[in-house]
Amino acid sequence: MSEHMSLSNELLVKLIESADTARNNSYAPYSKFRVGAALYAVTDKDESVIITGCNVENASYPAGNCAERTAVFKAVSEGYNNFKAIAIVGGYDSYTSPCGICRQVLREFVAPGDFYVIMAKNKTDYVIKTLEELLPMSFGPDNLTGV
Numbered sequence: 001m002s003e004h005m006s007l008s009n010e011l012l013v014k015l016i017e018s019a020d021t022a023r024n025n026s027y028a029p030y031s032k033f034r035v036g037a038a039l040y041a042v043t044d045k046d047e048s049v050i051i052t053g054c055n056v057e058n059a060s061y062p063a064g065n066c067a068e069r070t071a072v073f074k075a076v077s078e079g080y081n082n083f084k085a086i087a088i089v090g091g092y093d094s095y096t097s098p099c100g101i102c103r104q105v106l107r108e109f110v111a112p113g114d115f116y117v118i119m120a121k122n123k124t125d126y127v128i129k130t131l132e133e134l135l136p137m138s139f140g141p142d143n144l145t146g147v
């Protein structure tokens with residue numbers, strides 16, 4: 001299923017279940033494409049937390065927000081910004097891959113080779129990629145040092 005076995009199966013299942021539960025709150029009256037995301041964060045005290053998000057659409061279409069960014073913005077605003085993985089559940093018959101904007105938003109807070117994106121149809125059928133694989137040669141905070 002995956003070569004990224006630094007994530008335990010128990011954690012994977014928990015993240016996918018959390019994303020699927022968050023998907024229930026999706027507000028997607030326009031696309032009807034419901035998405036949930038579950039972000040795994042650790043704290044300075046080595047505690048871990050799961051922060052979820054769903055897509056929130058808007059009658060003014062571009063004002064809508066993806067599930068992944070909802071989760072990131074919730075997390076950062078609550079004091080969590082050390083992220084290790086995110087699970088995404090969209091359609092149950094296909095893997096939902098994060099859009100380019102969400103990849104860049106995630107990039108701000110993680111080491112791309114050390115952050116796992118779990119794209120799941122269900123608890124046993126998923127694909128895992130690092131953010132480095134999904135967003136190679138990315139532009140990040142380091143690029144602005146010395147400016």
Ligand code: THU
Nearest residue numbers: 031033035055066067097098099
């Ligand atoms: N969407 C997400 O929430 N995450 C993704 O990874 C892909 C797309 C949302 C945005 C919009 O509400 C709907 O899915 C259709 O694009």
